[in-house]
Amino acid sequence: MGKSFVGNSSLDLLSERYPELVFLLNFSSSCEALPEEEFIPEFKAVEVLYIYGIGGSSAYPSLKKWVLEEKTRRVVFLEDSLSAIERFLSSTYSEQILQDSQMFLSYLEEPYAKKLEEIVSNYPLEHVFIQATKSYRRKPQFEQLCLQLLRITTVVHAGTTEILKAHHMLANLMRNISKWPHSFLANRFQGQFVNVPAIICGAGPSLLDAIEPLKNLQDRALILAGGSAITALSNQGITPHLNIAADPNFEEFERLKTASAYETPLIYATRVHPDIWNTCNGQMGYLVSDTGGICEKHFENLLGINHQAVGPDLGMEALSVTTLSLAFAAEMGCNPIVFIGVDLSYTGMQKYAEKVVSHSAIDPKMLQENTQASEKLLRRKNVKGELVYTTVKWIMESECIASFAKKHKSCRFINATSGLGFKDIENSSLEEVSMDWKPIDLHAAIHQKMQLYQLDLRFSEAIASEKEKLCSSILRLQEMTLRMLKITHQAFAQEVSIPTAKMTLLEFDFQEELALNALFPFLDSTLDRLLDPCEKRKRSDKEMLKHFLEKYTSWKEVLEHVIEQNLMG
Known part of the structure; x- marks a missing residue:
């Protein structure tokens, strides 16, 4: 038999907004009345304030004043105890909260991911802050809940922004689709470089440590550089075999215009900022990657470009050109695949290698104040066991790469970077891992294949x-x-x-x-x-x-x- 809540007006309000919760309360264990927990919220420049523990409802007057300052602000109470929700119904501010259109209550059940995705989909805003009541802060799952919520927010916000800003992306897509007839189809490189070593280059500070050994490997390994790494390498006298560009923002042009790898073939995703064509003179390779959304797919279907996309098996958290470069190297059959300059942390309190940006030093205090979910500052141990600063987006990227490597057991993956590293991927130096690599005329092989795989001018x-x-x-x-x-x-x-x-x-x-x-x-x-x-x-x-x-x-x-x-x- 269900519980009786006769005469509780808060229950009526709960039933109207969250009928599924009323049903669940019938099966909750009995709870004793407890004093309301004092909770002092921290107000930051955020759009959504998440509070873990419905006990935080005691701060309603302060929370109400905060949400009224901006109609887009939201307070979301996260609660994983039905007994606590039952106690909440008799608390001082339960009626006001349940009637407030800017405040929401969400019940969490293990595993949290599905419910968190549902919550974030309703509030896909980038600037968030997560706080817990004093008693809930001690719960062992709180730290993991925070990271999970930030990761989901990063992915959902990126996806929702692309949908809402699709009309702005069209400026890139339409200009770049017109480049297809003059490009080679990079996906035809599938299986064309079996057992050829590949070096995936990032633009992290540790890239400088690999410059000298890299100069001796230009005829023994396929060097792939994306985004900022193109500038970093070319300005250090190294010409990658393939450049890769996928960033739709104007900053991609700003980075590439200072590079000097003008004749290097450029593999591009349709979403890339079209001004980059003013920075290069080499051959262009279109890569089917599903990064241009339904518009890209519409034109691929129209023209009969039906190659399987490179990259989807990386997962939803793969949001960088480094992960796209990795997927492309694996698609080509490269083995081993080595990472350099992929620090995924602020190595030496720097963000980029020299000659990428004029000032790349970071101020931890300023980063700690950043409320973007993807840029949330965290402390983790690097491959040397030292504590370094990293971010949510870099932890996502590290785990994406580790997961990809686990799925491709036939390939050897090696981290030659002194940064955050990757779970279950071996760490080694570039010199050690390349000792037995044989010379190969990679430029000639790439040139020949580019001519073979040209798309149709018609x-x-x-x-x-x-x-x-x-x-x-x-x-x-x-x-x-x-x-x-x-x-x-x-x-x-x-x-x-x-x-x-x-x-x-x-x-x-x-x-x-x-x-x-x-x-x-x-x-x-x-x-x-x-x-x-x-x-x-x-x-x-x-x-x-x-x-x-x-x-x-x-x-x-x-x-x-x-x-x-x-x-x-």
Whole structure:
């Protein structure tokens, strides 16, 4: 028989917002009344404040004042004890919290990951802070919960940002897709360098230690450099065999324009910032990598480029050009694969090797104040057993690489970097590991294969034709958006029940448009979720009308940007 909560108004509120919790409370163990725990929140420049322990509800007056300062702020109470939630229902501020649209309660069950993903998906904001009540801070799972929440926030925020900013990414994608007909298909390199050693170069401070031995290995190992490492190596007199670029931000151009490896073949992902073409004169290799989203896949299908993408088996936490370089080296059949300059920590309190940026020294105090989930500063032991500063994103990358190596047991992976290192990957020096490598004319082999695997110049006509179709479709989407906004305003004035028949038909036509499915397939559902996070109640007509207005206003802004910037041109 279930428990009786007769006469508890907080329970009614809980039932309205979190009906599944009321059901679970029927099976919780009985709890004794305890004094409310005093909790003093730390307020930082964050968008979401997570509090582990519903006992933190005692700070409601302070929390309320904080959230009222910005309507986008959220307080999320994380609780893994049903008994504690039951006690909360009789606490001083339970009613106010359960009625507050900026405060949320989430019950966690082991394993936490699935629930945390659900929570973060509703609040995919980058600047977060996690605090625990005094008693919960002592729980052994608290530290792991923090790291897990920060990692999930990093991935979900990156994914959501790409969906919401897809119209900005189009500026890169459309210009770079036009480069395909003049490129070779890098995926055709699959299995072409079996048992050829590969050196994956990062731009970490320890890269300088490997410069001299690296100069003696340019005819004995395939040297791959991505992003900042291209600049670091070329300015030290080393020309990589293959450069790899994938960063969509303008900083990629800023880094590459100071490099001197102009003639080195450049392997690129479609998302890369297109200004980089002004920094290089070598041959271009397009790499199918699934990093350009559905738009990239749409044009690949159109042109019959059906090669399996490089990189997805790295997992969702692989967010760097280093991990893409690793996947590409493995795809080519390289063995062993050696890492240099992949510090994944602030070695010697520096972020980059010399000659990458003018000032790369870091201030730990400033880093500790950074509330970006991916940049959260942590202390870990490096391969020498020394405590170093690292970040959430670097721990993610280290574990991604370690996991990838575990899946590819036929290949030997070696860390020749003095930084954070990788679990179960051996550590060695570049000199020791390369002693028996044989000379090979790698430049000639690469040149020959680039000529063999050129894409078709006739793709240009098909790409131009498809861009015209997408442009027409975008204009139709814009017209439908304006009609939807007009109908919504009229419904507001006439106080009619919605959705009306016109709205339903218009939404159906909207969803069928070519441009929506080829360029923005996830934007509509993402806007629906973010405009009404974690609310399962039935909404009134007025609330639904407000939802429609906000959603289609967002669509209007997206489509206006695409048209005004002539991104399909």
